[in-house]
Structures are given as C-alpha cells and as structure tokens.
Amino acid sequence: MDTEALRLFVLAAEKLNISAAGRDLGMAPAVSSARLAKLEKTVGADLLHRSTRKVALSLEGAEFLPFAREIIAQEEAAMAALGKGETEISGTLRFTAPSSFAQLYIAPIVAEFLRRYPGITLDMRLSDAEFDLIDGSFDLALRNMVLDDSSMKGRKIADDTRVLCAAPAYIEAFGLPEGPDDLAKHQLIAFKNLTAHTLHGPDGQTGLFDPRKANGRLIIDNGTNLKAATVHGAGISINSIWNVDEELRDGRLRQVLAGWTAQADTALWLVYPKSNVLSPKVRVFLDYLIDQCSGSIWAVP
Numbered sequence: 001m002d003t004e005a006l007r008l009f010v011l012a013a014e015k016l017n018i019s020a021a022g023r024d025l026g027m028a029p030a031v032s033s034a035r036l037a038k039l040e041k042t043v044g045a046d047l048l049h050r051s052t053r054k055v056a057l058s059l060e061g062a063e064f065l066p067f068a069r070e071i072i073a074q075e076e077a078a079m080a081a082l083g084k085g086e087t088e089i090s091g092t093l094r095f096t097a098p099s100s101f102a103q104l105y106i107a108p109i110v111a112e113f114l115r116r117y118p119g120i121t122l123d124m125r126l127s128d129a130e131f132d133l134i135d136g137s138f139d140l141a142l143r144n145m146v147l148d149d150s151s152m153k154g155r156k157i158a159d160d161t162r163v164l165c166a167a168p169a170y171i172e173a174f175g176l177p178e179g180p181d182d183l184a185k186h187q188l189i190a191f192k193n194l195t196a197h198t199l200h201g202p203d204g205q206t207g208l209f210d211p212r213k214a215n216g217r218l219i220i221d222n223g224t225n226l227k228a229a230t231v232h233g234a235g236i237s238i239n240s241i242w243n244v245d246e247e248l249r250d251g252r253l254r255q256v257l258a259g260w261t262a263q264a265d266t267a268l269w270l271v272y273p274k275s276n277v278l279s280p281k282v283r284v285f286l287d288y289l290i291d292q293c294s295g296s297i298w299a300v301p
Helices: 003-015 018-024 029-043 059-081 099-116 168-174 180-185 223-231 241-250 280-293
Strands: 048-050 055-057 091-097 120-126 140-145 152-159 162-166 189-191 197-200 206-209 218-220 237-240 254-256 267-273
Touching: 003 018, 003 029, 003 048, 003 059, 018 029, 055 059, 091 099, 091 280, 099 120, 099 140, 099 223, 099 241, 099 280, 120 280, 140 280, 152 280, 162 168, 162 241, 168 254, 180 206, 189 223, 189 237, 218 223, 223 237, 223 241, 237 241, 267 280
Parallel strands: 091 120, 091 140, 189 218
Antiparallel strands: 048 055, 140 267, 152 267, 162 237, 162 254, 197 206
C-alpha cells in the first residue's frame, strides 16, 4: 500500500482540507486529489466526502483512519530500527487525559516538551469524559483506571491513593469524625453518584463512606470542582492525593480520619492501543510524561 498516500489521507482527515494536506507533503492540489482517489480505489471505499464547500470524513474513512496511522507508525518504527528515516521527530500526536489531572500536571509541562521537539504538534482532548482511543484516533491517553482491557497496553505512573478531606472552616463548625461510623452525622460530598466507598484503617479495620446514609446534599461530577467545593467548606469528600496534594500541604484542606484511605483498585496509566507500534513521536511524549509525573509526590502526608 502507498504509505505516502496514507500520510496524505491522515493529514487530510485532520485538516479536513485535501489541498492543505497535500501542500504539507509537497504535492500540488491536482496530484493530491489523484493520489487520494487512487488510495480509495485500492481500498474499495470512499474515505473522504468532498463537496465544493467542504471535506468530511466518511464512515469508512473513520474506520480506516486508525489503521492508516498504525501502518505509518510501523514504517517509521522499522526505519528507525535501521537507523534511517527522519532525524527530526515530527507529526501530530493526539492525546487525551482527565481535565483535573491535566490542569495540574500536563498543561504546565507541555511548553518544555514542544521546545524540545519543534516538529511535533500536540492535539490534546482534556476532559473527565473518557474518549474511545480507537474511534477517536488517539495515539495516547492518561487514564485513572484498572488496566483490564485486553486491547490496550499501558505504563503505570502512580498508584491512586484517595483520602478524606475537609476545610478547616468545616471542621471548626462541625468537628472531626473519630471513626467511619461518625460520618453519618456529617455533610458528605458525593462524586458523580451516591455510591458507597470502602475505607481501610491503619490497623486493617474497614468502614464506609456512604453519602446515602449521611447529610450530604451535593453531588459533583468533576474532580476540580469537587475539590473547590470542599476547600470552601461544603463538606467532607474523597479525593485522590494527586488532586489535593498542594491544598493539604498549605492547610487549605485537612485530612479527615487520618490513617484511613478509600479503596481504589485504579491507578494512573498511560495507555495506547495494543495493536499500535509506538511511533517515535508517541514514545518521546510517553517517556517525557513518565519522567515528569512519576515519583513519590503523591504520598499521603
């Protein structure tokens, strides 16, 4: 298969402009159109819908796109293994991560990455809503998850330790619970739903953080806003250490039930489709994130 035509298709799918994609590859508009038409004839499907006003990805094109990216990545990896190929790592890298984590740890470090690799363009989707890696043609994702999807590979960054927190003003007004049974008397902030969470004590005891059996009247579906509401005294909430590390250290939040943690089978993973050969652009970004984000900064204070 013509890998240069595949590169043209991938660029055209990203830009939704065949002529602009062709210019990036040094092709005249007429040559670009002919090259794409030949690729479509080879695969037996219209990959892009064209009109006089716009270009759109077809259903078949959307299904074919991740495979086209993989073929290109395999070619790049093969050439790199032989010491050939482009000396400058380049291309568009699609990355997705939870907005709460990205705001704290990803956004502040991307400028340095882009300075190191001027040929790479980062296309980031930062949301607490999870995007499908295959359907969204993502090269890499940061997920807070149990890695049990057989179609994915991943590198672990850190465990996801979760603790109970409250603001000093809330504690002054309502006091500190002495054990999990006392939580029923408090304002518990629920995250996304009213699911109960198992708590583990320092000596092997267990308890429950159960918003349904407490006085909580607040449900929040975003980690950043959950933390903000807690800081402003709305109640007691469960938070990942990575999300409240700064607030616990500067005193805006205090840990409730010190020594107790909420059960979490999840961890922070960088994941990518199992079938993908890691292209140079993905490998350098993955290694950069691991270097910058992993370590012991999220230990329980």
